[in-house]
Amino acid sequence: MKKKNNRSMDKKYHKYQSPLAERYVSEEMSYNFSDHLKYSTWRKLWIVLAETEKALGIKAISRKQIDEMKKFQDNINFDVARKHELRVKHDVMAHVHAFGEQCPAASPIIHLGATSAFVQDNADLIIMKNGMNILLKKLINIIDALVVFAREYKGLITLGYTHYQPAQLTTVGKRACLWMQDFIIDVEDLENRIDNLRFRGAKGTIGTQNSFMTLFNRDEEKVKLLDKQVSKKMGFDKILPVAGQVYTRKLDSQISDVLSGIAQSAHKFSNDLRLLHNLREIEEPFGKKQIGSSAMPYKRNPMRCERVASLARYIICNGLNTDFTSSVQWFERTLDDSANRRLVLPEMFVATDAMLDIVLGVVRDLSVYPKVIEKRVNEELPFLASESILMEAVKAGGNRQKLHEKIRKYSMETVTLIKEEGLDNDFIERVKKDKDFAVIKERLDDILKPENFTGRAPKQVTEYISGVVAPILRKFKKLIGVNIEFKV
Known part of the structure; x- marks a missing residue:
């Protein structure tokens, strides 16, 4: 029996596969940027457009046509659309024809008065709004988890660093609040973008609504109502007052700025943990059967945090694409944004x-x-306490200089x-032997208590959580508790 060629047995391994789609993305976000959701959203837009046009008096549109379109909204004939696109070289018209084949009665009125951007741009806005809500849910759960961590370790004293040099004492919980605060700023930015995202709506070919003016016999009020009602039915209260053929690409840039901000917060968090991992103070999860190195069995590499940093850089750098695209659009539109946006926008969301x-x-x-952590604190505490030792000795009558x-x-x-020479820190012993410090010698142990050097750190944790974080978590309490399945 002739042996099958490996290539014919599984062809998928002989072509490029996106690591983001294959390895990392959640099912929820993957579906959000899927072809099925994209093109079913196009069809929903065509249906809503036809329904609204009918309601505003277009007699050429019947209830039967709309019902026929609704029947096939989610049943997309992709193979037919693909054949049409090979022929007409236009993705929107390919799907208009494919939808029309399923809905022969409705075929004459599909896409009536609209331009390609009506489905493309409006669908992009809907999908990105969905994507931002998915990310909001993830951020809220991260903050909730950090609250649990910060509360547990609000009093655990640790070294604080400036320039990655021991500076003063803080607490593990207080440091977690610094991470938390960055993510909360991201939540505020994300919420602002979701609440203020404006729909393109029904603006016609280059944004003048001229096709709809013709359709409604120059009745401007009906044309304005069409724009408003279509947007409302698609879940948008706010509409761009003016548009060219496309919505201003500044919206893409604004959204990518938020995603970049989230990536910056995550990168900072992961960097701190990678440094703490090396100090053996705090470590990311490590599975019982996990292999840290193919050559060094003892290693516990911070591979999750390294992956966070890696993805974060990709997101931050990709944001430049939306900035350039926003800045170089010509007049009412050019098509040099198309391939770029098709790659950049989904991948920024998926990576985030x-x-x-x-x-x-x-x-x-x-x-x-x-x-x-305690061992490292004790090693550095004598130096950190030097100013307090000086102050106490001066108060007892010593010469400050x-x-x-x-x-x-x-x-x-x-x-x-x-x-x-690798010796232990004997600074305090030297001080104790000096007669000029004899007056405070018996008090040195009390002066050197670590809790004397953390300021308000433990209370800051409690106050920050109750005053800032708790109201946010109450506001989004329905989002808390999502199950996240970690993907290797």
Whole structure:
């Protein structure tokens, strides 16, 4: 028996497959940018247009035609549309003809008075609005998970860093609030874009509504009502007052700015965790059978956070495409936006969706190692406490300038021994031996208590969650509890 060629057995492995679609994206976001939703939305727009035109007095449109269109709204004959597109080289007209073959009675009135942008642009706005709502749900759940984490560790004292150098003490919970705040700013931006997104509506060929003026015998009020009612039926209260053939591509740029902002927040979060991972203070989830390295079995690489950073850079860089497209449109429109938008807009949403799924999975299952954190705090605390030691000694009668010089000298000597000889921090022992500090020697242990150096950090956590975060979570409480399935 002749052996089958591997190529014929499974051809999908012999052509490019999008890693975003295959590896990362959730089913919900994947469907949102699917051909089925896109073209069924086109058909819904044609149906709503015909219904509204009929309601406003166009007698050429019958109830039978509209019912026939509704019957096939979601039953799309893709193969027929593909054949038409090969012939006419126009995707909208290909689908007009394909829809018409299924709806022979309605065929004469499909797309009546409309231009291609009526279905293309309006559908894009609907789909992007859906996409933003999906991302909003993910962000709310990330914030909710961070609240749980911040509350649990609001009092766990840790080193705070500036320039990635030990600076002062803070708490793990307070640091989580910094991550949380960035994501909350993203929620506010996303909500603003969703609430203020304007529909293109029924504007005609180049936005003048001339075709509809002809259809309604120059009745401007009916033409304005058509625009308003179609938009309302498609879920939009706000409409672009004016448009060219397409909606202004500035809307794409504004939306991509929000996605870029989300990516920036996620990148910052992932960077912090990768650094903490190296310090062994906090680690992302690591499966019992997970392999960290093909060559080094002991490794626990922060691969999830690295993937977040990787996707975030892709999103941030892709945002430049929408900026350029917005800036270089000619007059009422040019088509040099088409291929670019077809790639950029879905992939920015898909990548952001995948990135947030990973962030949520990480936050929900972080591992914290208090003993390691405490050890590092104790190693650096003597230096961090030097100013307090100086102040207490001066209050007890010492000379500020003389004591400052001694503390500086002991600090530098200790640092040298730590770095060059690997010795432990003996700064406090040096201070204790100095007679000029004898007056506070018995109080040094109390001065060196870590909680004396965290300021209001624990209370800031409580106040921030109750004053800022809780109202947001109450507002979006229906979105909390989504199950996220992490995709490798």
